[in-house]
Amino acid sequence: MTRLPGGGLAKGLAVTLRTMTRRSITRQYPDAQPDLPPRSRGVIALFEENCTVCMLCARECPDWCIYIDSHKETLPAEGGGRARTRNVLDRFAIDFSLCMYCGICIEVCPFDALFWSPEFEYAEYDIAELTHEKDRLREWMWTVPPPPAHDPGAETPKEVAAAERGAGR
Numbered sequence: 001m002t003r004l005p006g007g008g009l010a011k012g013l014a015v016t017l018r019t020m021t022r023r024s025i026t027r028q029y030p031d032a033q034p035d036l037p038p039r040s041r042g043v044i045a046l047f048e049e050n051c052t053v054c055m056l057c058a059r060e061c062p063d064w065c066i067y068i069d070s071h072k073e074t075l076p077a078e079g080g081g082r083a084r085t086r087n088v089l090d091r092f093a094i095d096f097s098l099c100m101y102c103g104i105c106i107e108v109c110p111f112d113a114l115f116w117s118p119e120f121e122y123a124e125y126d127i128a129e130l131t132h133e134k135d136r137l138r139e140w141m142w143t144v145p146p147p148p149a150h151d152p153g154a155e156t157p158k159e160v161a162a163a164e165r166g167a168g169r
Contacts, residue, residue, distance in 0.1 A: 046137035
């Protein structure tokens with residue numbers, strides 16, 4: 001098999017000419033928003049009402065980028081029982097300059113307080129401003145898409161069936 005001198009150069013030029021004749025598929029980003037996949041990972045959102053300050057997310061985070069502060073609050077007992085204590089969330093912050101977006105914190109949260117939001121436009125000029133407190137994390141909660149619909153052929157979950165029976169009384 002003999003090769004012609006300059007055959008590789010001719011092949012390369014042919015690929016270049018073929019590519020130059022095609023239309024560009026570049027989107028002008030700020031003007032045209034990208035079409036994101038339905039379960040894209042953008043930023044972590046916090047639903048503060050569900051957080052019980054169990055600290056599982058902070059303990060399981062491999063980067064230690066979640067900061068949680070809380071205090072105990074005593075609730076008076078009704079009817080002569082013992083007073084109960086509960087944790088109250090004071091601070092919940094995530095340092096997105098350290099976060100590697102692995103999603104472990106979302107997976108380990110037993111009370112569904114953390115969710116993936118598709119928002120991705122949260123760049124800052126100063127790296128210190130990438131630590132977002134619970135107020136900012138709460139704002140992203142409203143951009144979280146609803147969960148996918150259940151299989152129409154599946155049976156009704158027992159929790160939903162019990163709630164419907166209770167409402168029918």
